[in-house]
Amino acid sequence: MSQHIFEQQSTIDGDTYRVQMGWDKPLQRFYCVMWVLPEVDEAIYSNVYDSTPNQTLWYLEKQVTEYGLTIPDGMLLEIIQDERDNVVNKTKHWG
Numbered sequence: 001m002s003q004h005i006f007e008q009q010s011t012i013d014g015d016t017y018r019v020q021m022g023w024d025k026p027l028q029r030f031y032c033v034m035w036v037l038p039e040v041d042e043a044i045y046s047n048v049y050d051s052t053p054n055q056t057l058w059y060l061e062k063q064v065t066e067y068g069l070t071i072p073d074g075m076l077l078e079i080i081q082d083e084r085d086n087v088v089n090k091t092k093h094w095g
Contacts, residue, residue: 001025002082004075006094007037012068017044019064021057021075022090023082030079032060034067 002022009016016037024031034045045063047055057079064071072094082090 001031002079002087002090002092004079004092004094006072006075008069010068017067017069019069019071021060021064021071022079023087025086025088030055030057030060030083032063034064 001024003020004022005018005020007016007018018035018037018040019032020034021030021032023029030047032045032047033043035043045067047060047063050063052059057076061071061076075094078092081087
């Protein structure tokens with residue numbers, strides 16, 4: 001599983017969020033999980049609990065932007081490359 005992580009303040013509610021997105025090699029799909037900081041025990045969004053079938057990376061991007069967050073430049077392209085390379089055990093923190 002690749003892990004691309006960033007933290008950002010929402011333009012909607014002012015809260016700070018941690019977002020983790022990437023490629024899940026065992027499940028062969030993209031994933032996204034979000035938390036409001038400082039709490040990281042319970043995610044406020046996880047695609048695992050999203051009832052939409054066949055979630056694309058662009059669908060997950062939309063979920064993130066609905067919270068008033070902007071995905072860092074280049075992050076989605078790198079996640080696409082992770083899918084192509086079927087990456088496992090990769091972690092990258094985006095500033």
